[in-house]
Amino acid sequence: MGEGRPLRADAQRNRAKILDAAEAVFAAQGLSASTEDVAKEAGVGIGTVFRHFPAKESLIEAVFLARVRALADKAAALSQAQAGPAFYGFFTYAVEQAATQSAYADVLSEAAVAGGGGGEPSVVGVELAATVETLLVRAQQAGAVRADVGPAELIALLIGASRAAERVSPDVRTRALDIVFDGLRPIR
Amino acid sequence: MGEGRPLRADAQRNRAKILDAAEAVFAAQGLSASTEDVAKEAGVGIGTVFRHFPAKESLIEAVFLARVRALADKAAALSQAQAGPAFYGFFTYAVEQAATQSAYADVLSEAAVAGGGGGEPSVVGVELAATVETLLVRAQQAGAVRADVGPAELIALLIGASRAAERVSPDVRTRALDIVFDGLRPIR
Amino acid sequence: MGEGRPLRADAQRNRAKILDAAEAVFAAQGLSASTEDVAKEAGVGIGTVFRHFPAKESLIEAVFLARVRALADKAAALSQAQAGPAFYGFFTYAVEQAATQSAYADVLSEAAVAGGGGGEPSVVGVELAATVETLLVRAQQAGAVRADVGPAELIALLIGASRAAERVSPDVRTRALDIVFDGLRPIR
Amino acid sequence: MGEGRPLRADAQRNRAKILDAAEAVFAAQGLSASTEDVAKEAGVGIGTVFRHFPAKESLIEAVFLARVRALADKAAALSQAQAGPAFYGFFTYAVEQAATQSAYADVLSEAAVAGGGGGEPSVVGVELAATVETLLVRAQQAGAVRADVGPAELIALLIGASRAAERVSPDVRTRALDIVFDGLRPIR
DNA sequence: GATGAATGAGCCTTCATTCAT
DNA sequence: AATGAATGAAGGCTCATTCAT
Numbered sequence: 001m002g003e004g005r006p007l008r009a010d011a012q013r014n015r016a017k018i019l020d021a022a023e024a025v026f027a028a029q030g031l032s033a034s035t036e037d038v039a040k041e042a043g044v045g046i047g048t049v050f051r052h053f054p055a056k057e058s059l060i061e062a063v064f065l066a067r068v069r070a071l072a073d074k075a076a077a078l079s080q081a082q083a084g085p086a087f088y089g090f091f092t093y094a095v096e097q098a099a100t101q102s103a104y105a106d107v108l109s110e111a112a113v114a115g116g117g118g119g120e121p122s123v124v125g126v127e128l129a130a131t132v133e134t135l136l137v138r139a140q141q142a143g144a145v146r147a148d149v150g151p152a153e154l155i156a157l158l159i160g161a162s163r164a165a166e167r168v169s170p171d172v173r174t175r176a177l178d179i180v181f182d183g184l185r186p187i188r
Numbered sequence: 189m190g191e192g193r194p195l196r197a198d199a200q201r202n203r204a205k206i207l208d209a210a211e212a213v214f215a216a217q218g219l220s221a222s223t224e225d226v227a228k229e230a231g232v233g234i235g236t237v238f239r240h241f242p243a244k245e246s247l248i249e250a251v252f253l254a255r256v257r258a259l260a261d262k263a264a265a266l267s268q269a270q271a272g273p274a275f276y277g278f279f280t281y282a283v284e285q286a287a288t289q290s291a292y293a294d295v296l297s298e299a300a301v302a303g304g305g306g307g308e309p310s311v312v313g314v315e316l317a318a319t320v321e322t323l324l325v326r327a328q329q330a331g332a333v334r335a336d337v338g339p340a341e342l343i344a345l346l347i348g349a350s351r352a353a354e355r356v357s358p359d360v361r362t363r364a365l366d367i368v369f370d371g372l373r374p375i376r
Numbered sequence: 377m378g379e380g381r382p383l384r385a386d387a388q389r390n391r392a393k394i395l396d397a398a399e400a401v402f403a404a405q406g407l408s409a410s411t412e413d414v415a416k417e418a419g420v421g422i423g424t425v426f427r428h429f430p431a432k433e434s435l436i437e438a439v440f441l442a443r444v445r446a447l448a449d450k451a452a453a454l455s456q457a458q459a460g461p462a463f464y465g466f467f468t469y470a471v472e473q474a475a476t477q478s479a480y481a482d483v484l485s486e487a488a489v490a491g492g493g494g495g496e497p498s499v500v501g502v503e504l505a506a507t508v509e510t511l512l513v514r515a516q517q518a519g520a521v522r523a524d525v526g527p528a529e530l531i532a533l534l535i536g537a538s539r540a541a542e543r544v545s546p547d548v549r550t551r552a553l554d555i556v557f558d559g560l561r562p563i564r
Numbered sequence: 565m566g567e568g569r570p571l572r573a574d575a576q577r578n579r580a581k582i583l584d585a586a587e588a589v590f591a592a593q594g595l596s597a598s599t600e601d602v603a604k605e606a607g608v609g610i611g612t613v614f615r616h617f618p619a620k621e622s623l624i625e626a627v628f629l630a631r632v633r634a635l636a637d638k639a640a641a642l643s644q645a646q647a648g649p650a651f652y653g654f655f656t657y658a659v660e661q662a663a664t665q666s667a668y669a670d671v672l673s674e675a676a677v678a679g680g681g682g683g684e685p686s687v688v689g690v691e692l693a694a695t696v697e698t699l700l701v702r703a704q705q706a707g708a709v710r711a712d713v714g715p716a717e718l719i720a721l722l723i724g725a726s727r728a729a730e731r732v733s734p735d736v737r738t739r740a741l742d743i744v745f746d747g748l749r750p751i752r
Numbered sequence: 753g754a755t756g757a758a759t760g761a762g763c764c765t766t767c768a769t770t771c772a773t
Numbered sequence: 774a775a776t777g778a779a780t781g782a783a784g785g786c787t788c789a790t791t792c793a794t
Contacts, residue, residue: 008773011778034763045780050765052778146367152330153363156352160364168340174217175341176348179334183371199753233755235792244789275794384794387757408596410784421621421759428757439792522743529740532728540724544716551717552724555710559747573776598767609776610773622769 003145015052017042022063031060048082067097068128075131084144087135092156125155129155135140146186203240205230210251220250256316259285272332275323276369279346283365286345286350288369296344317343387476391428393418398439404452408435443473444504451507459500460520463511464557471553474538533560579616581606586627595624631661632692639695646710651699652745659741662664662726693719710750721748 021042025033035056039046053059066131074093078086087168129151141146157180209230213221223244227234241247262281266274317339325344327333345368353361397418401409407453411432429435450469454462505527512530515521533556541549585606589597599620603610616637617623638657642650693715700718703709721744 083198149339152360157366160348160352170339176344179371183367469739528736532740536724536728539727544720548716550718555747559743
């Protein structure tokens with residue numbers, strides 16, 4: 001699955017504009033927003049959107065993939081830190097992202113597949129599952145997370161927290177997260 | 189919000205058939221299923237659906253309301269039991285329901301509004317929020333739940349758990365729930 | 377493959393209007409005319425066209441089927457006459473029809489399938505093939521057509537003549553037909 | 565209608581590549597194949613196609629013109645032979661070409677205009693009409709074709725036969741052609 | 753009250769054509 | 774000259790909603 005030849009500079013820029021626009025529009029209206037709206041937000045013709053993403057679904061996938069990449073980057077940045085803070089920091093970051101971006105949690109759901117459930121895994125899901133598992137194992141070795149927690153249920157919690165966060169005020173979100181974190185910590 | 193004159197017996201029956209059909213269809217295909225499909229499943233003409241529910245949205249709301257009523261009934265049934273088991277039993281029941289009924293968790297999201305967030309509360313939300321709060325307070329008085337947990341974050345957790353449950357295998361769901369429950373229990 | 381329940385009177389009328397409109401529009405612009413144009417010509421909304429014919433292809437098929445029915449009726453009417461005149465009369469009639477209706481000959485092409493070639497036969501094709509074969513056999517028994525002509529090549533000639541007729545003046549058409557007829561007659 | 569300055573050698577080559585590609589693609593997919601597909605098959609950018617043929621229609625015309633040229637070449641080659649075989653050989657060749665190349669017969673239709681019907685003649689049509697007429701006259705002088713056959717009906721027959729040939733098996737085609745040829749021969 | 757035919761706005765997608773690179 | 778990205782007008786089709794029967 002190569003990337004094809006590198007896009008011309010302007011095409012590259014348009015691709016990015018479309019992706020940004022799609023993220024914003026999907027966040028505001030949900031995934032059922034029209035491709036036309038995405039094009040308008042990006043300031044390009046609708047044909048351009050379809051040139052870059054040959055079907056609406058490809059656009060959605062691309063948006064999600066971009067988000068997972070961002071999450072993975074965050075995880076990488078955090079791996080320099082101590083295992084415990086890295087783990088909880090990542091979890092918090094991921095949930096906060098979801099809070100801003102409606103429909104975002106769907107991508108996490110895909111990770112569930114890679115992390116235990118049945119169904120066909122996706123590139124996105126596999127990538128995220130690996131990231132999360134690494135953080136988890138390190139945190140467990142450092143004694144910051146209960147040893148009997150597996151990646152599958154962790155991702156389930158991540159999905160749930162992300163979805164819940166969508167329509168909830170920041171401090172409620174924080175308090176709910178604290179409860180989950182308490183459940184994750186080794187018995188005191 | 190008057191109910192108008194009481195429905196004729198057959199109209200009453202049709203309303204119920206439509207509601208049941210909508211629940212089944214939405215569960216199977218998601219909320220974007222067509223109203224026509226609902227009518228077919230109910231065995232009535234599409235005009236009849238619109239006579240009972242003047243817009244698709246009204247139908248969706250009615251379906252959700254029915255679910256909340258079911259949850260509330262469950263809660264009432266449980267209040268005879270001890271406060272702790274009642275609380276955790278209700279939580280588990282609600283999440284398991286969500287696991288079967290895709291798109292079900294949305295109704296819980298509405299409760300979040302009534303239970304703390306901003307926005308316009310709905311009949312549904314208010315009802316559920318009250319139900320949940322009662323269970324919570326009783327459980328806290330019985331020492332089964334940490335005293336510093338408020339109804340808002342509890343509903344947030346309920347939403348999250350319900351949404352996560354949709355695509356996750358039963359045992360992963362159980363393990364994830366256990367973690368949340370551990371977080372909810374008073375410090376041991 | 378039943379016809380479903382009988383349509384309401386008004387629906388019946390609309391179906392006929394759409395079929396007539398489609399015939400006219402396809403004749404004028406070819407099969408690539410837009411469904412919207414057909415709807416306008418019929419004086420109905422575009423949704424109505426799709427209600428009656430769930431895909432453009434169904435509409436095209438229906439138009440063709442109607443034409444074959446007309447041809448078959450003509451054939452039936454002619455079967456009272458003597459075999460020779462019936463045969464040549466039918467051939468002439470079919471070709472004259474095609475002359476007015478551009479894109480009409482396609483339906484005859486389908487008959488070719490039933491009449492010898494490979495591929496999946498269609499209701500239309502089978503019906504027409506049978507009609508034509510009957511006329512042919514009777515004409516041969518009456519000595520009006522060479523005995524070594526089979527239905528397959530007869531239909532091929534019909535197709536060719538019909539297609540040629542589309543853009544040719546009436547008297548050229550007549551002279552060309554005469555040549556073909558001469559070829560069909562037994563050696564003098 | 566000047567040709568502008570002579571094309572650079574590479575441009576000349578590209579024009580030829582495009583024409584070949586168009587012939588292949590139109591033969592395979594029909595005239596509704598996309599210009600993009602033609603460009604791909606030719607191995608050039610789509611801009612290049614439009615530089616050589618300012619509209620899709622010009623490309624189609626050019627393809628047809630090329631075919632007529634090929635037919636004319638065939639006719640020229642045959643004029644060395646005896647008039648009768650030349651005539652029937654040409655007819656057969658033209659029809660066989662059409663059998664392979666879907667949508668090919670359209671060009672013959674244009675010849676009909678030049679050969680009798682009303683409408684604006686085209687370079688293509690005129691060229692072919694002249695070619696056909698020459699063959700016809702020679703064959704009639706040689707007594708191989710009935711004297712009362714004119715070029716217009718001959719072209720009509722050619723069109724019809726070519727169109728019919730598109731979807732018919734080779735031996736059915738041969739038998740149908742034999743019938744037409746019998747009709748063309750002087751009374752025996 | 754029930755029915756389902758009619759309606760048309762809106763969606764996704766394709767493709768001829770233009771134009772900056 | 775060649776390239777291919779951008780454009781936007783259609784086109785086929787769906788579906789919530791209205792209304793005559």
